[in-house]
Amino acid sequence: MAYETIKYDVADQILTITLNRPEKLNAFNATMMNELIDAFDKADADDNVRAIIVTGEGRAFCAGADLSSGGDTFDRDAKRGPAKRLANGDVDYSDPGIRDGGGQVTLRIFKCLKPVIGAINGPAVGIGVTMQLPMDIRIASDNARFGFVFSQRGIVPEAASSWFLPRLVGISQALEWCYSGRVFPAQEALAGHLVSKVVAPDQLIPTARELARSFIDKTAPVSIALIRQQMWRLMGADDPMEAHKVDSRGIYARGRSDDVKEGVTSFLEKRPAQFKNKVSTDMPSYYPWWAEREYK
Secondary structure, three states: OOOOOEEEEEEOOEEEEEEOOHHHOOOEOHHHHHHHHHHHHHHHHOOOOOEEEEEEOOOOOEOOEOOOOHHHOOOHHHHHOOOOEOOOOOEOOOOHHHOOHHHHHHHHHHOOOOOEEEEEOOEEEOHHHHOOOOOOEEEEEOOOEEEOOHHHHOOOOOOOHHHHHHHHHOHHHHHHHHHHOOEEEHHHHHHOOOOOEEEOHHHHHHHHHHHHHHHHOOOOHHHHHHHHHHHHHHOOOOOHHHHHHHHHHHHHHHHOOHHHHHHHHHHHOOOOOOOOOOOOOOOOOOOOOOOOOOOO
């Protein structure tokens, strides 16, 4: 796919995805949705991609949904045609046509097998901030601003943010930001644990790349992929026994792998490990251990 709204650049095993509509402050539209999903599909299939950085071109990260449609911006019937109806006339909410586009992006990022770092270079509101939530770490420039502005637009939080945000920052902080809909600075995002670090603008990408390298050097790609999915998917488990079951499968399956033999031997021999297992071909048979929950 030739991209119109994003840039896709791989260097030193780090993929940088840049939202690229600077004249629109990188506002999100349907084309960007499809291109981001395709980019993460492509990244997962490429063993040369070991970590992903997402940033914005120009002075904004993402100004939210493209509002050029005016009052019809969020009216799905006006933009896509009427939703399906049940026999009694009620909306059939199983109609895929009513799916939230931002949520399709965040669910794809959630499923990613590579570490994802958000490098937030400027204003990020609406989907511009909610798309960050399934990223593993967010680093902000001093110039960054954040806003869960949905209450001020008459809509509700989207992109599965009602699931992600309270888990990241706690329910009280999540509700404070979403109730008010106000835009707040990077230092408040840091204090509220939305971002892990605030740096000078010229240090944003170097800091993100240094962090990405720490995820690549000396580590096994398959282990990283499994760790990412273990942490995200087990965060909502109702008992630690669920984690124990998955841990046990992982230790058994990986314990017999060439990677583990190499990891232990290289440690004992005091040399760098050369991990050969690939995410594209060598994920263990117990993966995925969860039941797929597709939109129906």
